[in-house]
Amino acid sequence: MSPILLTIYVLIWPVIVLGTLIVIVRGFVSEAIEAKREGDPII
Numbered sequence: 001m002s003p004i005l006l007t008i009y010v011l012i013w014p015v016i017v018l019g020t021l022i023v024i025v026r027g028f029v030s031e032a033i034e035a036k037r038e039g040d041p042i043i
Contacts, residue, residue: 035042 032042
């Protein structure tokens, strides 16, 4: 495997993890705001 492909392969994982984390956090914040507006506990 060429060094440039290996470098791209290694560096793409943080991008994938960051994208997944953003989706999870965005969903949680949305649910938390909705629960607060309705007066429901989050847990």
